[in-house]
Amino acid sequence: xxxxxxxxxxxxxxxxxxxxxxxxxxxxxxxxxxxxxxxxxxxxxxxxxxxxxxxxxxxxxxxxxxxxxxxxxxxxxxxxxxxxxxxxxxxxxxxxxxxxxxxxxxxxxxxxxxxxxxxxxxxxxxxxxxxxxxxxxxxxxxxxxxxxxxxxxxxxxxxxxxxxxxxxxxxxxxxxxxxxxxxxxxxxxxxxxxxxxxxxxxxxxxxxxxxxxxxxxxxxxxxxxxxxxxxxxxxxxxxxxxxxxxxxxxxxxxxxxxxxxxxxxxxxxxxxxxxxxxxxxxxxxxxxxxxxxxxxxxxxxxxxxxxxxxxxxxxxxxxxxxxxxxxxxxxxxxxxxxxxxxxxxxxxxxxxxxxxxxxxxxxxxxxxxxxxxxxxxxxxxxxxxxxxxxxxxxxxxxxxxxxxxxxxxxxxxxxxxxxxxxxxxxxxxxxxxxxxxxxxxxxxxxxxxxxxxxxxxxxxxxxxxxxxxxxxxxxxxxxxxxxxxxxxx
Numbered sequence: 001x002x003x004x005x006x007x008x009x010x011x012x013x014x015x016x017x018x019x020x021x022x023x024x025x026x027x028x029x030x031x032x033x034x035x036x037x038x039x040x041x042x043x044x045x046x047x048x049x050x051x052x053x054x055x056x057x058x059x060x061x062x063x064x065x066x067x068x069x070x071x072x073x074x075x076x077x078x079x080x081x082x083x084x085x086x087x088x089x090x091x092x093x094x095x096x097x098x099x100x101x102x103x104x105x106x107x108x109x110x111x112x113x114x115x116x117x118x119x120x121x122x123x124x125x126x127x128x129x130x131x132x133x134x135x136x137x138x139x140x141x142x143x144x145x146x147x148x149x150x151x152x153x154x155x156x157x158x159x160x161x162x163x164x165x166x167x168x169x170x171x172x173x174x175x176x177x178x179x180x181x182x183x184x185x186x187x188x189x190x191x192x193x194x195x196x197x198x199x200x201x202x203x204x205x206x207x208x209x210x211x212x213x214x215x216x217x218x219x220x221x222x223x224x225x226x227x228x229x230x231x232x233x234x235x236x237x238x239x240x241x242x243x244x245x246x247x248x249x250x251x252x253x254x255x256x257x258x259x260x261x262x263x264x265x266x267x268x269x270x271x272x273x274x275x276x277x278x279x280x281x282x283x284x285x286x287x288x289x290x291x292x293x294x295x296x297x298x299x300x301x302x303x304x305x306x307x308x309x310x311x312x313x314x315x316x317x318x319x320x321x322x323x324x325x326x327x328x329x330x331x332x333x334x335x336x337x338x339x340x341x342x343x344x345x346x347x348x349x350x351x352x353x354x355x356x357x358x359x360x361x362x363x364x365x366x367x368x369x370x371x372x373x374x375x376x377x378x379x380x381x382x383x384x385x386x387x388x389x390x391x392x393x394x395x396x397x398x399x400x401x402x403x404x405x406x407x408x409x410x411x412x413x414x415x416x417x418x419x420x421x422x423x424x425x426x427x428x429x430x431x432x433x434x435x436x437x438x439x440x441x442x443x444x445x446x447x448x449x450x451x452x453x454x455x456x457x458x459x460x461x462x463x464x465x466x467x468x469x470x471x472x473x474x475x476x477x478x479x480x481x482x483x484x485x486x487x488x489x
Contacts, residue, residue, distance in 0.1 A: 094169035111176035134198035139475040166214035178221040211260030264304035292328035372413035
């Protein structure tokens with residue numbers, strides 16, 4: 001039975017409700033956590049948390065219609081609140097749409113009422129009420145996730161786009177639970193010092209595990225909630241960064257599968273945007289060891305936009321990182337994946353937009369050797385994307401400043417395109433770039449042209465000599481006794 005302290009005057013401490021004896025006693029109901037966990041369970045056993053040992057409502061909890069909180073006297077609202085929370089902690093089977101229809105609707109209505117209560121801030125919750133509510137939220141959202149589509153089919157290397165989209169059957173309830181958690185976290189009435197005892201380290205780790213969910217609606221809520229938690233609970237910030245780091249490591253070196261990678265990168269984009277300058281060494285290591293290696297995944301197109309934003313944010317914060325970023329991208333440059341190659345060209349262009357001349361000078365030689373190969377690509381989209389760089393004024397200014405190094409590297413690919421590329425549009429673009437270099441420095445262009453012609457003449461001479469040697473060998477081999485060893489100079 002709950003003991004209510006009445007008659008409190010303005011300025012006194014908030015009402016205190018003694019916890020009922022039930023939850024403190026033993027319970028045979030435990031919570032199944034996400035089966036596809038990004039953080040090994042062994043790492044969580046050292047952290048004391050209700051998120052790991054949450055218990056659901058007793059099996060004999062009666063689900064019945066109760067009056068609205070606003071319709072009962074203030075002295076009874078706390079007891080009714082606990083009762084509603086207890087009913088909301090009961091889970092239902094959504095595999096059968098005709099099962100427990102009335103009880104499911106009662107739970108939905110109670111959840112909706114709790115959301116409106118927290119959002120309005122009309123009733124301040126004491127610590128007991130907050131703990132009961134967070135426990136109920138944990139019981140609902142921390143669950144075993146179903147196997148991913150590729151785990152059922154065994155097509156580990158298949159395109160994620162071909163996987164069937166999974167939608168959580170219990171979303172009618174789960175959405176309201178996530179909305180309740182979000183409203184609780186962002187509420188001005190939520191005291192961080194109190195709330196961090198319920199939304200603790202293990203609770204946050206379990207939230208990160210849920211990014212493995214195949215349901216995009218759930219991941220979107222998780223992204224918003226985790227972002228708000230990061231902003232409000234400073235004590236969790238190092239943990240969140242480290243946990244995301246570990247998820248990326250597992251993706252890079254083990255699975256190359258994680259449905260929530262785009263949402264996690266969205267959160268990181270906001271985090272990086274708010275980093276103080278100069279950037280700490282910890283964050284630079286994260287860029288080099290986690291973000292850049294994410295480019296090696298085959299199906300990068302599902303999260304490339306968010307990843308590119310994070311990379312560009314780092315370079316904007318510290319222009320000296322441009323060299324490391326560009327060399328890192330060159331390291332993971334795709335060889336046979338043209339779609340991925342186009343993404344890389346776009347990303348490097350964005351990085352170059354915020355790159356200073358000194359950093360550009362350090363990486364321009366390997367960079368434009370790769371651009372030369374892209375210009376000669378038989379895939380016209382790759383060649384076109386590379387030639388579009390010359391439409392960027394900042395990049396053209398950088399090229400003009402160091403044209404003495406870049407033009408000798410890029411001249412031969414340009415000439416090959418003009419002479420032999422199969423696509424007419426690429427020929428025209430190449431001619432435009434060639435003319436731009438000629439207008440930029442006519443003397444340098446003429447020197448490069450002479451060197452190219454000399455090199456071409458030397459290659460032709462060597463080819464003619466090689467053909468002549470083969471003809472001599474054929475002539476000697478056709479003579480009687482031609483099977484003897486012959487030396488040809």
